[in-house]
Amino acid sequence: MFKFIDPFLVSLLSTLLIASFFPCYGSGVDFFNHLAIIAIALMFFLQGARLSRKAMLEGLFHWRLHLLIFLCTFALFPVLGVTLHYLFPQLLVPGLWMGVVFLCCLPSTVQSSIAFTSIAKGNVPAAICSATASNLIGVFITPLLAGFIFSSQGHMKLDGTIDIVYQLLLPFVAGQLLQPWIGEWAVRNRKLLSFSDRGSILIVVYSAFSEAMNMHLWQKLDIQQLLYVVGIDVFLLFLVLIITAIVSKLLKFPLEDRISIVFCGSKKTLASGVPIANVLFPSNMVGMIILPLMIFHQIQLFIIAILARYCAKLVDKKEKTEDASINQR
Template identity: 50%
Template sequence: MPRPKTPIRPNTPLRLLRSRLRIDPFIASLLGTVLVAALLPARGAAAPVVSDAATAGVAVLFFLYGTRLSAREAWNGLKQWRLHTTVLAVTFVLFPLLGTAAHLLVPSVLPPELYQGLLFLTLLPSTVQSSIAFTSIARGNTAAAVCSATFSSLFGILLTPLLAAALLHTRGGISPGTVLEIAEQLLLPFAAGQVLRRWIAPWTARHRSVLSLVDRGSILLVVYSAFGAAVVGGMWATLSLPRLAALLAVESALLALVLTVTLLGGRRLGFDRGDLIAIVFCGSKKSLASGVPMAAVLFPGAAAGLMVLPLMLFHQLQLMVCAVLARRWAAQAPAVEAPAIEAGRPNEALARA
């Protein structure tokens, strides 16, 4: 006797809305970590222990980044230098210029503390995993996205601290000696990962799921340390719902502007459809995985919590908006072989970048 067919549930507007607005599990973990830090921040003797653990977590993160980057693949990717130069220009020139221009919103729209976090957000490199995933979903040039996002992440280790030293004005400032110290904390573990990659790359490939948990756990630890210190330092006296709403509105405008510039500018420069999609997705995003540990190194103590908050909001915003764009472009693409990543579930496994 044949089994009855399971009825296919129609994609009603409500289901589509839930799919698009669904919060990624890692984002939910971040929000839970912020809640725990708000209710139970590390105090007294526990505070330096948590801070030291977060510092160790940053070293582990950048060591693992080094083990994953193939120098041969990066070198081969240099052939599309126009595309990569365009993405780097958007990431490290256009974004910082827009962040600097946003100072006009202080203090009428944004308080100085949140503006500092917004400016720091504009100095960060692009994401890696989600840029590649969305480019694949939209049937763009995935190989170019792999190289371009990797270059952005690599350059960001050097450029983000330098740009922060030039543009951010924090208590005590960021001296050249501090920049060198930051570069050592980020570059040395990364270089060690590159040196050891030849021997441990097969092992990391076999244990990718476990190492992914290590990555995310390190980021959550840094977030807990930063927000806990900010709560102890009186962060809630600075934040309010109207100010958070204003921050979200400013970030929405920032993302919309960059998406528009990359799309129209890419067309003006003569890039084809596949390259244009890679430029839009690689150029419009900012990396949470790089930004959180960099903030912990650049802004120790209570300042790091406020610096990370705009990045967390922007991260979820860019995932939702780019998921909609990727689905739309996939539907408009010529009839070719389906991408490797399932178009219906783009948010899963993307939030780490």
């Protein structure tokens, strides 16, 4: 069981506890807010430097698979989140409902989508292309979706779009432009540079939850609210897993492609979600908004890890059946 526990989740929970008991105050808030901006810009710069253009082109013409994954990520999820909010508006406090809807607007993960697709013996090249493209496109689509849903409610920063350009897009484009010179170095040092990715998230989480503590977050929430968030996250994940499995089978995708669709279409990224939330929303709201995402992150790792092993057995069974059929001829 412990092998399913994401070590990064332990770091996240530790950071949350530190922020809960030792939040920053006064000038410390400004310091960590500026540090978070720098760390986020560095993270997207390195993502741009590491992103292989070849990987973007691989499987590009498998358009039916990619289109279905994108529709699940950027259409099905938001529709489900908004519908749940409409049907049960009093179930959660407004900040948590915003967090649930916001996570529904996020792109898919990259590393874990590819890793679990590989474990499940699915179509890995297609997963690489779709997950990478999802993250790249998500930098544009997520703010647009969130803006469409939240702007009329006055919950987003007025200059959020400008911040997205300066803090996320420009660093990413700069990394892509410098890729011919630093791309190989970035790939070789992927593990070392991952500390930059994770470190930036931890900084944002500490800054966000320090602000939340100053706003008395835990006094506003009770255990019932947190349990409701867990229930909603689990419901969303299982619903999308079922829908992607059924639709991909009805569309007659091969088993390996169906695995890629289910795994890539049902995941949501914490790595990009936290920085985007920090850019889009006022600092005093970020802590509550990213809470459903942090919970969803661990739930998806547990469930997908178990599902990946089950899918691998299905692929093995299929291959044995095909081999037996060939030998009988």
